[in-house]
Amino acid sequence: QTQMAVAQEQLAQEIVTATAGGGAIKVTMTGDQKCKGVEIDADFLKDADVEMLNDMVLTAVNMALDKSRELQEKLMGPLAGGLPF
Numbered sequence: 001q002t003q004m005a006v007a008q009e010q011l012a013q014e015i016v017t018a019t020a021g022g023g024a025i026k027v028t029m030t031g032d033q034k035c036k037g038v039e040i041d042a043d044f045l046k047d048a049d050v051e052m053l054n055d056m057v058l059t060a061v062n063m064a065l066d067k068s069r070e071l072q073e074k075l076m077g078p079l080a081g082g083l084p085f
Contacts, residue, residue, distance in 0.1 A: 007075045008032065014071055018063035021056040024048075029064040031071045 011031035019026045024044035028037040038057065045053070 004076070011072055011075055014075075016064055016067035016071060018060050018067055020060040020063065025056045025060045027057075027060040027064040029068050031068055031075070033065060033068045033072070035061070035064070 012034075014031035015028055015036065016031065017026060017028050021044060024041040026037075026039040027035065028039075029035050038060075040053070040057075044056075048056075
């Protein structure tokens, strides 16, 4: 249990980043799946319509979640013994 708590604390400190639209949208998330930031390039907004912006943000958020889950599995998987977390 101590190792699990340490791993959970480490996940909270780890950061993953995902981008979409050639880097125009950037989402930063912790390893425990807390969104820490969304950045949108101002130049991208000049040519983007609302629907495209929504799609790009959604894509970047989902990619960041996937990266966060991968990190979580890497750090917690051996400790969880195959249990879902």
